Amino acid sequence: MVDLKVSFAGSKPPLGGWLPAVSLTDRQAAILNAAADELIPGGDGFPAPSEVDVLSFVTRYVTPSGQEPKWFPFLGEDDFKARLDKLGEGFVRASSTQRVAVLGGLERDEPEFFGHLRDVVYYAYYSRPEVVHAMNRVLRAARDYRTSPLPYGYSDVMADWDDELLGRVRGSYQRTADVRRVDVPAHLGKAGV
């Protein structure tokens, strides 16, 4: 019997991640920063991930040791740290080309872990105020974009409908009593209730 009682009986994932966040050693932090900088290179008016503290976001969403990492991004503290340690100091000292090759290998050989790492770095990076400010400056489509939906929203910069355009709309409907039988395509046939 597959008993899901345990999974469905526990607590809820904490909103905003776990506090205090998982603590990384300086070396582990440097490795994670180096990886993030290769996933989303800075430049063209955008900061690098290591410059905007993606670590504080990512480490909030790594499940602390002793708990099952059953919610997205499915990264458990012990395994996550072990993976960073495996990349090692060499990853930090490597050239960008070498780091990209290592990450490419990770993507190929351990696609599930790589996907979770990439996704949480994307979420972290694009949540940073400095990145949103860069988007406001650089991207015409993002000049109004804010770091979070609330409290402000976008009512002050929201376009309304074009009445002239709506005045041209045509359409029709039948009353219920006017519905009639259609010829049913032979391949569909019919079935009983």
Added chain:
Amino acid sequence: MAAYTETDVLVIGAGAGGAAMSKRLSDDGIKVVCLEQGDWLHPMDHPHFYDGWELERHRAWSWHANVRMFPEDYPTTGNTEPMMMNGVGGSTLHYAGAWPRFKPVDFRKGTEHGVEGTIDWPISYEELEPFYAINDAEIGVARRTGDPGNPPRPEGWGPANRGGKVGHKMGRGFDKLGWHWWPADNAILTKPKDARLPCNDCGFCLGGCPRHAIASTDVTYWPRALRNGVDLRTNARVERINAKHGRATGATYIDRITGARHEVRADIVVVAANSIGTPRLLLMSAQEGHPDGLANSNGLVGTHLMFHSWSFEDFWFDEPLEGFKGPEPAVLYSQQFYDTDTSRGFVNGFSLQVGTALGAANSALGTNTGNITPWGARHREFFNSHFGRHALIYVQGEDLPVRTNRVTLDPEVTDSSGLPAPHVHYDLHENDRQLIEWGRRRAREAADAAGGVIDTASTGIGGIDGPPPGWHIMGTCRMGNTPEDSVTNKWNQTWDVPNLFITDASSLTTGAAVNPTSTLQAVAVRCAEYIKRRHGDIRTQTRTPGNADAPGF
């Protein structure tokens, strides 16, 4: 059993149907107890103020119970992951508030084609219309009147949500093709109502709304139902509906906090636990006189499950559209291809609905269709050319009510109370596959007509990031015309048990090609009105009257 409570009406489920029922009955002084296995949601439970607001959609705000795994949830097994929520508000806690009505033709699909398990509703659109109007007024719909493609609708509580650049661009595309389109009705306030704030176009609706602009029933019906004196019991997981001598006598529930069992005895029982929870509960309630489950002597409980057939079509354009602004549900819809035209090779039709896109991280991760911004050297160019230049067109088709698409009990899997999980089996009918593939091409035509498409991606049917067919859950205890073709009569009264009613989307006879909540609540309001006016008759009935014999209003 330590004790029991007696009441006039027991309502099971505090979501769309149960809340409407509880409030309307209590308006007239009818004594109501409502049992809800979840709890209240606090405004700060919403992710809108957090820097991880986009990520949270994959955790506590996942729409799949098997991903979310809240203590109040129950697992599902089978070949699909249905989208639902448990708590005061039910799945309205987690909907975007799209508020179309079914069209009249939807009530006569049996007459129109009768393919597969399709039957006519026992009522017409025109009979249901007054209850749509009552419900719209209760929840505070945002609407622009004048859609020539639908019967006239009353003025909304406020004007339609603004369409923004996405709405304007796609509206021009539909106009260029000469296709019908109209600003969407939404259950989202555009002016204040009660203690609820109007929408401020923040763009994130599928995580609920801390402003209470979206009409989830915890902020619409429940405050007034509680003032009326309804006894709403949260964390109360119903184990079984009890019956004796062919009539429901109440229910036994488990207090999820203490584990204690309690009994509520009632003259009338109303089940509104959603189209998976309701058949699950009826099947769990097998007992003496009802060996195959309650209200299931004809074997139809759980059958004819409908989800809507569906695909997401993402389009990116060469100009800013700023889809992170404005309401997340459809800003507009086209029903140009709603009615059956068999020259297309299938029956039924679909809506094309235009939606928006959340924020930067969602854009980087591929929006709705997994078109992920590559990592590394190509990241910046791709992201910069895609962010804020997107419009979603989703193809929402009416799926056929296939009898073998159904909810059963899984004896191998249990919830945290030891109750069997529902097993959900659903295969899309070939008709519905053809419909969606045809509709996808129309979506592309609309985007091309709007002009400037630079990239496209699609889920196809059941692709990346949802939807498998499984967005809306409908039809597993449908209302019908005879005890042989349905579970309830036209007043939502089960054929087998005269004082047992079903008032959630289970009761929808066909699923239409639009979002169902407006219609299921209208049906619940109509049923509540029937119970109010015919309470005395129902209390003494020993058999459920046929549609022609029922006392009516």
